[in-house]
Amino acid sequence: PNTARAFVHYARSGMYDGTSFFRVSQKYFLEAGYLGDWPQDSPNRKRQFALWPVTADKSDLKQERGIVSMRQAQDGTTSWYFFIISKDNPALDGKHVPFAKVIEGLDTVDKIADADVDGDKPKQRIEIKKITVQ
Secondary structure, three states: OHHHHHHHHHHHOOOOOOOEEEEEEOOOEEEEOOHHHOOOOOHHHHOOOOOOOEEOOOOOOOOOOOEEEEEEOOOOEEEEEEEEEOOOOHHHOOOOEEEEEOOOOHHHHHHHHOOOEEOOEEOOOOEOOOOOOO
16 A cells, blocks of 8 residues: 555654654544654754655545554645554544554553643653664
8 A cells, every 4th residue: 555655665764763743632643743843963854855745545444543544635645644543533534544553552652642731732742763664
């Protein structure tokens, strides 16, 4: 699927390293992938990443706990923003592209979902050190 291939490319390029979960929405999902979120001393600020709009895949998968999805734009493409569903969220079914599932580490998802927030922004930065894809 296009969406999974794009995520793997972005993750392997190191693009997400040093970014954060910048949005924790009402304990339903945790969003990451904002590229302006790198710390000032991050080497990623000096790098150029190949970003391209990816035609969104069609999927009947439900936005259930542990699902990883790519945000979908109104024009039918996906961006590099991704989110993890922390609580079943049928309102998002068919609106964004699920492409993976957290198998181990749901306790970490729960800890992030329980972060203190101001609106939907975590009060303290929740950094993604590194994403590895095997």
